[in-house]
Each structure stands twice: as structure tokens, then as C-alpha cells.
Amino acid sequence: MKPITALALAATVTLAGCQTTTSSAEVTRNASAPAVALLSFNGLGNCQVNLRSVPAPWLVVDPKEEYYGATSDPMSDALDGYADAIGRLGAAAFQSDAAKDRLRVAILSWAQSNAMQWPRNWDVGPDSGPATVYFTTHTMVPVAIAYGEHRDIFSAEEQVVIESWMKRLVDRTGNNVWMSRWSVDNKGYLWASLAMAYGIIAEDDAYIRRATRIYQGAIRAMRSDGSLPNDSGRGGSAVHYTNKAIASLVLTAELAAGQGVDLYSYSSGGKTIHTAIDYLVRATQQPALIAGYAAEDTGASFRGFDANNQKLDWVRTNSAAWGAYYIKRSPQLSTAQNLQRVSSFLRAPRPETDAPSGGIPRCLA
Template identity: 30%
Template sequence: MINRLALMYLLSSGLLSGVSSMALAQEFACNAPPPAETSIGGIGYYTDAAHSKVDPRLKAESEAELKPFHDFSDRLTAMTDDYLGKNDQGAGRCALAWLNAWASAGAMLGVMVHTNNDQPDYTRQWTHGTAALAYLKTEALATVEQRRVITNWLRRLTALNLAYWENPKHKRNNHYYWTGIGVMGTAVATHDPDLLQKAKGIYRTGINAIQPDGSLPMEMARKRLALHYHDYAIAPLVLMAELARMQGEDWYAYNGRAIERLADRVAEGYANPSGFERETGVKQAQAKPRGSSGWVEFYRLRTRHPELFDMMHAAGPFREPRLGGDLTLMASRGLR
């Protein structure tokens, strides 16, 4: 049986409206979300100029401080995956209740508490993308009031995240592309053509940075993590292109399909990292794809030579909350 606190949360969030309360409680136990934090902290944990070596103690401290955001993202995307993959409407409604709770509380709209880097801003950008994709996946179940509250919150997060990038000192590397997921997801959710154009500008910045050999100079500078960060940088670009497809636009074709050069470079790097090692002068730290490599599940459906990505695909299934959850599932079922 669901506990009394969780049942009270179900009742207050409207999940039990119009049905038997206890019947739905038995079907899906919707616990309350982590407390909505308005401000964000976090600590930078790289110890070298290339940001390639991690201090385990600092990373553990940062992870502990950011745990509410990670827990929110992990559980939220698990529920939206259950809705998408199993048609578990209880899970979908619970995900919307979580989004509504954080939106109503103004989560992440407060102060970014900087210690030694911009980890708070990055966390807000990542979590915004998670929230926007979660909303798109469950929007069909949302009440009128939930639509209003959640989309208004997503718009406010968008404005704050875009404002961060107005500072010319902020390098527009993979972090800029990851901001684009939240901006693009919000644009699609709100049918806002101006936001769509802002998202397109972010996407094009990423694509225009791709060199003739498929490399990204700012990510190659990450030395032993260069392969990882090329992989990590293409992920939000592919997700943005997929969201554009939902709007009837083909962003994969932009700039002579330059994204193919980057995708091919990553796939070749996993097959044989010698090219990255030759250019960086160091052995690469990442030997195989990980959760954020799940962009390949979408990309292999769009490329003219999907066989190049068979090895990466075989490393799945892939799950990454910052990209919406189970990417293998999302690629097979669609984003909404």
C-alpha cells in the first residue's frame, strides 16, 4: 500500500481526480518529488588546464550538493519512459505532477552560487533540458493548468539560460549546445517561433564549429577526454535536429550535412582512437560509448551509411536523463 504522505501528494497534485483514489494509488505509487531548490551550488572538480583530470574528493562534494537535481532528473525520466514504453498513464501523470510542483515553487530560478566555476549554470541548463523533454513526452496527459504553469516555468528557465551566454567570456563549446536542448524543447512545447530561431542559432553555432576532418577544436583541447567530449558535444545537436523534425524541418542538412563529419569522427574514434591520440598527444580515457552516446540511436536512422554506427549501437541500450531518458526507447517510439 502507498504511504499516507504519498497519497496526500497524489490528492493535492490532482492525480486522483475523477477516478478511485485507492485504485490508482495501487496502480502507481507517486511519491513526492525532491524539494524544489531555487538556488544551485556545485563545485568544479577538474584540476588541470585542459579540464581532463578529476579530483575525486571535489567531484564527490559537488555530486552531493547537486543530488536533488540528479534525483529529480533520474526519477522524472524513468516515469516518462514508463509512460512512453508501457503506456503507464499513472507514471506519466506523476511526472507531470513533479514538473508542476517544481514549476510552482520556482525551482532553479534563484541565485547561482559560484564557488570555483560555473557548475550551477551548467546544472540549470542540463535540468532545463531534462524537464522540457519530460514535458514533451507527457504533454498529452497534462491538464490546462499544468500546461500553463509548466510552460511558463520553462520559458523563465530559457530566458535565464540564454542570458548566461550573453557574457562573451563564456566559451560556446559543448555547454552551449546542451543549453539548446532546453531552449528547443521549450520552443516546441510553446509553439514559439522566436525561441525556435534562438535554438536554431545555437545549433548552427555547433555545426559551424565542425572542421573539415570532423573535429571540434574546443573539444579536442580536452586532451585525454577529447573523444568523450566530441561524443558529448554531438549529443545535444542530434537531439535538437530530432526536435526540429517534429516541426517539419531538416536540420541535419544544414551546412552540407556537416554533422556527418562529426558523427563519423566519433564512430571512427571508438573503433580506433589513434586519430584522437595523435592529435592530442595522449591516450584517450574513454574506450567505449556511454549513456550520452545514445544520440546514435536517432542518428543511425537518418544517416546515409548507418552501418558505420553498428558498433556504437551494439553498446546500447542507452539511458541519459539530460537527453530525456531511455534514448533507445525514444528513438523507436518517438519523442512524444
């Protein structure tokens, strides 16, 4: 595909590769298609990964019954466990045929079971709607990346099953009242990265254009200092959710870069994704920079933290994993150097999965 500018991407995108037809519910494929180069780096899989067992398919996402917030519960254990296991298998499969076999079974078994269905009353309850949408999207991002990078290990028939299942979940998470409220929110950006990955896999420009509009909307909505309006208003979680938002925006930009499109340079009012990353680093070092926004209360905050007492542990955990993409792509930028300086995780990245980052950036980058 010829590289095109980020500004043109929202208007027209033409992707080369397999021929796919889509309908409202199903995907058809005439012949087995090769893997899709979702990410543009050449060193994929260049790390050692400890594999984890794959949970049995979780059939119904119903937070009213299973989700208890900060405590461990069967639903979130299964979904988080699946995202982690797939992220690890997706990295290991670049080097190991045994890992490829395990990845194939892991993705196919959940697709054949039509896992992650929603109950009829999924939106009844104070937190059930947002949690249902979030958990489903969060689980599917690393699944889409691993599947796209290794699609050639699946038969044509298996691809139909998996991509039809994936399409149902992408549509369900993207087309509901909650997602419409999250146009400038970390959860909306998380969905955009899933939609971008699916759009590339299925060669469906509509998903790519919508993901691009969400990305561009995030840059336009950003304040001049780099703060993201909704995520910076989360009390003691403001830095935490700003980091989550940036992880998804960076993954979306990486997916576009794999298609020859530069979203990193997309600018609105002099603001780019680099502006947001610079702000995150500065607010982590000087939490007073975000305290005023954090007090605006645009969403729940973690217990034990408040606007003047931020949760800042992202710098030493796998929540910083997205930085591996950014630093490798732009090592000369002061923003990348400052990011590495503030994050002990990025100074010595571990092969750990971060779902908003699409798996294990330490291995994928």
C-alpha cells in the same frame, strides 16, 4: 505545418497548434493545450523502464556550497536524480496511466516550488558560474521533452505554472556571460536543444531561431575532418566531450525533424553532423587522431587521462544513447553502421536515461 528547409528555419518558422502569449517572465494560456509532438517517431514508449523515486525540489543551485566535482554531493545527486526520474517517467507515461500521474506530480511539484533558483552571487568562485549554468540546463532538457510529449495531462492552469517556470530557467541559462562564451561548446549545444524544445512547446520562434543558429554555428565551426574545435581540446576528455556535444546536436536535429525541418542535411563547406559523427567514431578507434587537438587545452580534463590517453567509455554506457535516434533515422548510412559497430551500448541499447539525449532514446525512438 509545411516542411521547410533547414536554411530557411533561421529566418522564419511557423508552428501550428495551441495559441500562446509570452512576456518577459510569464506564460499565459486560455485553454488546455494538447501534447506536443517533439519527436517524430511513432514507436514512443516501446520499452520497459524501471522507475526511480523523484527527489524533493532542489530550491537553489549553488555549486560553491554543494558541488564537489567528482565526489557525490547533495546538489548533483538531487538534480541528476530528477533528470533521470523524469526521463524514465516520460518514457513510461506512453504506456501507463500510473506513470502519467507520477510524471504530472513530479514536474508540477518542482515548478510550483520554483526549483533551481540561483543565488545573487551565483557567479562568484572559480567554477561556480559554469557549474550553475550547466547543472540547471542539464537537468531541464529531459524535463522539457517529457513535459512537451505529455502536456495534455496538465490543466491549463498547471501549464501556465510549468511553462512560466521553464521560461525563467531557459532565459536564465541562455542569457548570461557564460553562455555567450560557449557558442561553439558542448554546453552551448546543450542549451540549444533545451531552447528548441521550449520554443516548440511555447510556439516561440525566437528560441527556435536561436537554437538553429547555434546548431548551424557548430557545423560552420567544425574543422574539415569533423572535429569540434573547443570540445576536441579537452585533454584526456576530448573524445568524451565531443560525444557530449554530438548528443545535444543530434537531439536538436531530432526536435527540428519532428517539425518537418531537416537539420541533418544542413551543410557548411561540405561538413554536416554526419562528418562530426564519423570523426567521433574514428577518434574513438584511433585516439591519435584527436591527440594533437586535445593538447591545445581548451578546458579541464579528467584526472588520470591526457591527450594521448583518452577516456573512451562512452561507447559502452548510456552516453551513447543519442545514437538510437541516429541509427533509426539513417540506418543505411555507413556512419550509422560504424557507430553501432563501435558502441556495445548501441548494439543492445538499454532503457537508461541520458540527459543530453533528452531522456531514454531507446524508448523515444
